[in-house]
Amino acid sequence: MTGVRDLALQAKAWPFEEARKLVARFAKAPPAKGYVLFETGYGPSGLPHLGTFGEVARTTMVRRAFEAMSDIPTRLFCFSDDMDGLRKVPDNIPNREMVAQHLGKPLTRVPDPFGTHDSFGAHNNARLRAFLDGFGFEYEFQSSTDWYTSGRFDEALLAVLRNYDQIMGLMLPTLGEERQQTYSPFLPVSPATGRVLQVPILERDADAGTIVFEDEDGRKVELPVTGGNVKLQWKPDWGMRWHALAVDYEMYGKDLIPSADLAGRICRILGTQAPEGFNYELFLDDKGQKISKSKGNGLTMEEWLRYAPEESLALYMFQKPRAAKRLYFDVIPRAVDEYLTFVEKFDAEEPARRLENPTWHIHRGQPPAARSPLSYNILLNLAGVANAENKDVMWGFISRYAPDATPANSPFLDRLVGYAVAYYQDFVKPAKTYRAPTDAERAALEDLLARLEALPPGAKADAIQDEVYAVGKAHSFPELRAWFQALYEVLLGQSTGPRMGSFIELYGIGETKALIREKLGA
Structure with a gap:
């Protein structure tokens, strides 16, 4: 200790x-x-x-x-x-x-x-x-x-x-002129109506412990400030x-x-x-306005917990509490994946570093084994390509990627799968916009298809990623980022996306080849 x-x-x-x-x-x-x-x-x-x-x-x-x-x-x-x-x-x-x-x-x-x-x-x-x-x-x-x-x-x-x-x-001095005329720290509770009154105090007796005020019926009333007769x-x-x-x-x-x-x-x-x-600091909505309960802007507690575990919300509260932060739906996936990263790192860290790890503060120094072989973003993209309506569809892919994982022995992953399906259905699916590939992108996709065909059965994420990189370097993209953005926009219908090697391993090489052929119109 x-x-x-x-x-x-x-x-x-x-x-x-x-x-x-x-x-x-x-x-x-x-x-x-x-x-x-x-x-x-x-x-x-x-x-x-x-x-x-x-x-x-x-x-x-x-x-x-x-x-x-x-x-x-x-x-x-x-x-x-x-x-x-x-x-x-x-x-x-x-x-x-x-x-x-x-x-x-x-x-x-x-x-x-x-x-x-x-x-x-x-x-x-x-x-x-x-x-x-x-x-x-x-x-x-x-x-x-x-x-x-x-x-x-x-x-x-x-x-x-x-x-x-x-x-x-x-x-x-902190009040307006009109408010000053009637202000008192004591709010008497009316004996006549039971209401808490904002009225001037006409007299007070510190020795007797009483105040005098005019009640709602016009009578002058003397009450002790003790015993629940007043509220401050x-x-x-x-x-x-x-x-x-x-x-x-x-x-x-x-x-x-x-x-x-x-x-x-x-x-x-x-x-x-x-x-x-x-x-x-206070939270801001997606337009940078302060979140207000009366306006109903921003994100509610129930909404966050529909799409992500409470641990991710605790992490969001931990991070930079003195900085104004957007509290909207698009912050959820990153918060979940950052939580997973911090949990994963904890055991291998030096004791001093553990105290800086947010999960020490979220879990009283003892983070649980809430490990997941898949990130929330990967799960979201899987839900998108598979057009997942429920967790069973997702587990069909996950079981092939991680044969030892089941909903029973990986309950945290199972929770993430459910959250990802809900988030996909409510936010990702309605916003998907696919585009056709350009001629240069079409050639690169055909090259990627050929390279996936040549990979041995059971190829892992790193080997797949190497081939994706090789295609990007072999074709006339100004930078690799443009190649990956093309993959996301053509294949996934979105402007950002996952590490493609990991995603293709999870989704399946055969399924990915079929997806590419579909987008090429082949």
């Missing part, structure tokens, strides 16, 4: 760089609470999505990196802001009219439109837990409603009340939560940097060191 720790302390992968912040934070003494607390937040007015996965996956990577460096115990809280008032009725739920009658109420007091849980908040919290459990994340679920109503936030809320003026001094505005709530829980690490999107700064300052006003932070 000491050897791994020494290597981890020097490792350059970004989760180790982040974890070293925590090592330095507790260099003099461990945390008084006895553990290092990581946190992620979740707004349960909607369903979990790619951003939810990314935040928990990346936070877990930093947590594991810290555990490789330190013996201090760690915990991860996935915190649901389920006491927020429901601002609008989501479009994708049943019984929308019923839910509309409860606008403004805490999500945990809105009836569940699906009829399966005690509240809409409880329903979405259950979806969040099922989502996280499905990926095997280790976390502890925390409910804002539970913390407020159980009294566990009471001391922190009283501290906010005592420091009211200082917190207002931070918040008011989200930025003060964030800082208060960091203080109350003594959060040590939380990451957030680049768009929340100003909010995180305010939350950190509020946390310090309340007397607690703000957590270490990490801001990540």
Whole structure:
């Protein structure tokens, strides 16, 4: 363990760089609470999505990196802001009219439109837990409603009340003039209607721990800020939560940097060191626009997992988190093949290099034997040439190429086959555009056909590739790339493609010869 720790302390992968912040934070003494607390937040007015996965996956990577460096115990809280008032009725739920009658109420007091849980908040919290459990994340679920109503936030809320003026001094300059007139960190829950109210605070008594406001029926009401009678505005709530829980690490999107700064300052006003932070870049769609749930642009969680394994998505989240990246369907094949490459390399790498390998971070230092004799791109091209409608067609070719591989003993490969068929049917097949060969290309294809005829039975990929190269060099192509592009466009109906030697071995020399003859019109 000491050897791994020494290597981890020097490792350059970004989760180790982040974890070293925590090592330095507790260099003099461990945390008084006895553990290092990581946190992620979740707004349960909607369903979990790619951003939810990314935040928990990346936070877990930093947590594991810290555990490789330190013996201090760690915990991860996935915190649901389920006491927020429901601002609008989501479009994708049943019984929308019923839910509309409860606008403004805490999500945990809105009836569940699906009829399966005690509240809409409880329903979405259950979806969040099922989502996280499905990926095997280790976390502890925390409910804002539970913390407020159980009294566990009471001391922190009283501290906010005592420091009211200082917190207002931070918040008011960040607001517009009209908003400044009514703003308060405290949002009282109306005793009359149960709604979370954004109203001015008329009086406050720090000694008594109460506030006075005008309720929706016009009456002046005095309420304690404890016991679930109020909810904080989200930025003060964030800082208060960091203080109350003594959060040590939380990451957030680049768009929340100003909010995180305010939350950190509020946390310090309340007397607690703000957590270490990490801001990540946001994802872009295929046109370079920021992905928005309301716009529906970009790629959803369900879509990625229809076409690729979750390990490839975890790799995508690991890579360059501070760089804006396109998150669209065409990034999937490369992500899968890069994952396969990193897994394949891991066992042969020196211990120090393993800590830089993304699969160490994806699989807690122990990547599985998720080997595949075929790349995802090769499988996609096979699906295209074979016009595969199902996995059985694909396995007919694979079994000849790798006789020892079966769906039963190669389950990861079998998963990839299923993903490739789905991706081919949905994206590759509709976009295929074949063209006829030019006279020069026709001559080269006829030469390739003759060379394939002359190969011995059972010729392997390298020998086939040599012949493909030889044809390209023997004919009048300005560069070999033009020859390979011609093969892809004429034979496969696309502008890019696989290593032809490997592909021809997989598809079969006989089948390839028939394909060439078809395209030559012979």
